[in-house]
Amino acid sequence: MSKKQTETLVGGFVLLGLLAILFLALKAANLASFSFDSTYTLQARFDEIGGLKVQAPVKSAGVTVGRIASITFDNKTFQALVTLQIDQHYQFPTDTSAKILTAGLLGDRYLGLEAGGDDKNLKPGDTIKMVQSAIVLESLISSFLYNKAAESPKDAGAKK
Amino acid sequence: MTLLAFPGLVGRRCLALLAALGHATLFFVDLLRHLPGALRRPYLCIVQVHAIGNRSLSIIGASGAAVGLVLALQGYMTLSRYGQSDSLGLLVAVALVRELGPVLTALLFAGRAGTSLTAEIGLMKSGEQLAAMEMMAVDPRVRVLAPRFVAGIFCMPVLGAIFSVVGILAAYVIGVLMIGLDPGQFWSQMQDGVDVVKDVGNGVVKTVVFGVAATFIALYIGYESQATPEGVALATTRTVVVSSLVVLFLDFILTALMFTAP
Numbered sequence: 472m473s474k475k476q477t478e479t480l481v482g483g484f485v486l487l488g489l490l491a492i493l494f495l496a497l498k499a500a501n502l503a504s505f506s507f508d509s510t511y512t513l514q515a516r517f518d519e520i521g522g523l524k525v526q527a528p529v530k531s532a533g534v535t536v537g538r539i540a541s542i543t544f545d546n547k548t549f550q551a552l553v554t555l556q557i558d559q560h561y562q563f564p565t566d567t568s569a570k571i572l573t574a575g576l577l578g579d580r581y582l583g584l585e586a587g588g589d590d591k592n593l594k595p596g597d598t599i600k601m602v603q604s605a606i607v608l609e610s611l612i613s614s615f616l617y618n619k620a621a622e623s624p625k626d627a628g629a630k631k
Numbered sequence: 632m633t634l635l636a637f638p639g640l641v642g643r644r645c646l647a648l649l650a651a652l653g654h655a656t657l658f659f660v661d662l663l664r665h666l667p668g669a670l671r672r673p674y675l676c677i678v679q680v681h682a683i684g685n686r687s688l689s690i691i692g693a694s695g696a697a698v699g700l701v702l703a704l705q706g707y708m709t710l711s712r713y714g715q716s717d718s719l720g721l722l723v724a725v726a727l728v729r730e731l732g733p734v735l736t737a738l739l740f741a742g743r744a745g746t747s748l749t750a751e752i753g754l755m756k757s758g759e760q761l762a763a764m765e766m767m768a769v770d771p772r773v774r775v776l777a778p779r780f781v782a783g784i785f786c787m788p789v790l791g792a793i794f795s796v797v798g799i800l801a802a803y804v805i806g807v808l809m810i811g812l813d814p815g816q817f818w819s820q821m822q823d824g825v826d827v828v829k830d831v832g833n834g835v836v837k838t839v840v841f842g843v844a845a846t847f848i849a850l851y852i853g854y855e856s857q858a859t860p861e862g863v864a865l866a867t868t869r870t871v872v873v874s875s876l877v878v879l880f881l882d883f884i885l886t887a888l889m890f891t892a893p
Contacts, residue, residue, distance in 0.1 A: 474674070481681045484688065488789030491796040495728065495831050498799075498822060526819040535815060575714045579820070 510537060510556040511595035515569045515582075520551045521605025523571055523580040529555050531584040536561045539582060555582065564589035568601035580605060658851050661772065662780055668770070669777030679782030683744040687790055690739055695794035698735060699801030702726060706802075707810055716810075720817035721824040723802040724795075728825060728834045729890065732795035734882050737841035740787060741874035745849035748779055749870040752853030753863035776854070780846050787842025788835050795834065833889045837882065844881055845874045 520542060529537040537557035545552045557563070566587030571580055584599075593599070669676060706722045752775070755761050761771040799821075807814045825831065849870045856866035 477678055477681050480685050481677050484680065484685045484786075484789065487688075488792055491789070491792035492831075492835070494796050495792060496827050498724075498818065498825075524823050526823055528815060528819075538815075538819075574717070578714060578717065579816075 509559040511559060512540065513555045513557055513563075513593055513595070513597055513599060515553050515555065515599040515602050516545065516548065516550040517553060517571065517602055517604045518550055519604040519607060520553065520571060521580060521607050523553070523582065523605065527579065527581050529557065529582045529584060531561070531563070531586065536584070553582070562592040565591050565593055565597070566601065567593065567599055568603065569599045570603040571605035573606075654855075655851050658854070659847055662776060662847065662850070665770070665772045665777040666781065668773035669781050672774070672778065675774065675778040676781045676785075679778045680786060682747070683779070683782045684786035684789060686747075687740060687743050687786070688793070690743055691736060691790045691794050692797050694735065694739055695732075695797035696801040698731060698794075699723065699727070699798030700805055702731075702798065703802035703805035703810075707806060707812075716812060717816040718820050719802065719806045719812060720799075720821035723806075724799055724821040724825050725830065727795045727798045728830050730882070730886070732798065733791050733834050733837035733841055734878065736791040736794045736838060737787065737845055737878040738875055740783075740790060740842070741845045741849070741878065742871055744783065744786070745845050745870045745874050746867045748783070748846065748849040749853035749856070749867050750863055752776070752779075752850060753856040753858075753866050756854065756856065757858035757860070757863060759858075776850055779850060783846025783849075784839065784842045787845070788838040791834065791838035829889075833885075836889075837885050840881060840885060841878050844877050848874045848877060 523539065523542065525539050525542055527539045528535040529539065537555055540554040540556045542554075543552050544550075563584060564587045566589045568585045568587065570583045570585070572583045573580055587601075702723045703719060706719050706726075707716055710716045710718055710722065755775065761775065764771045764774065803814075803817065806812045807817055852866050852870045852873065856862045
């Protein structure tokens with residue numbers, strides 16, 4: 472095999488390896504992987520995001536309309552500030568509500584948007600006013616047990 | 632053989648093993664010493680990269696695809712029992728990038744490239760080519776052994792990455808195109824769960840370590856083989872066995888170091 476041919480083949484091999492490592496690195500890093508052409512940003516503040524992750528889908532009526540861009544902690548209001556990127560094609564009214572829901576029973580969290588009835592639409596950079604935080608299982612169980620415990624002495628007193 | 636002679640036999644075998652281990656270590660240090668000489672002759676290394684790397688592409692690619700397909704099918708069956716079938720991408724990527732990619736690539740590399748190295752060096756030795764080179768005041772370790780060592784260390788991370796990528800793409804074909812999972816969840820859970828430094832980076836480190844081990848073992852066993860056709864045949868099988876065991880053992884040590892929380 473000629474020298475030129477060998478070098479070309481080895482160069483191709485090295486290129487393939489570089490592309491493979493690049494693919495692994497980019498795919499593992501948090502670069503946007505969806506094929507939306509243009510998006511606009513909205514914000515929402517939550518008391519509890521409960522396992523919502525960056526790149527989780529934003530769905531309205533069950534259809535994915537965007538992705539979570541970033542989740543940060545606001546040290547002044549002690550809330551989580553979630554930035555959403557919504558597809559340019561979809562506009563939502565200003566009284567849209569955002570809920571953190573679970574896909575399936577124990578699945579991953581996603582953000583659900585329920586459109587309101589206002590005439591005006593949310594502009595890029597607006598904050599969604601009506602939010603419902605994630606339901607955390609432990610808080611539910613502890614509040615249930617607390618209510619149960621509060622009930623029993625009351626019932627015992629009423630029976631007497 | 633009398634019963635009394637048995638402990639003597641065991642003792643002699645153990646001492647021989649220790650001697651071989653010491654000889655191998657000295658050989659390794661000698662090989663490292665001649666690395667700069669090989670790096671100064673890049674064309675020799677390039678020819679070896681072609682022989683070791685390019686020629687292994689077909690088996691690495693095919694095996695990567697097969698492992699990815701099987702991982703996707705088995706993973707889907709188990710995950711769907713708990714309603715977590717959306718996590719298939721994460722499962723396949725973590726399994727491939729952290730463990731299966733480096734280890735299986737190393738085992739296939741030892742089987743394909745390792746045996747070819749051993750056979751080549753063994754035949755060179757039996758054909759007295761190495762002795763002839765020494766007669767001409769050409770150091771065979773610089774011209775023959777060290778370029779193959781450099782090529783082996785270089786090719787392993789490349790092949791490991793290609794294995795993992797082909798596996799993930801094959802899993803995508805099964806999971807998204809055939810079973811019908813959500814592609815966004817497939818990639819987003821993977822991107823969320825696989826860390827560039829901790830997972831991909833550690834996987835690359837593993838492939839480099841396995842490359843050093845497998846190539847060195849292949850070269851050593853080839854160099855120390857008996858200069859007969861039977862000796863070369865025996866050496867090639869020994870390469871596969873010893874390389875595989877050492878790679879699996881090193882994998883255990885590296886996994887314990889890298890992936891267990893302190």
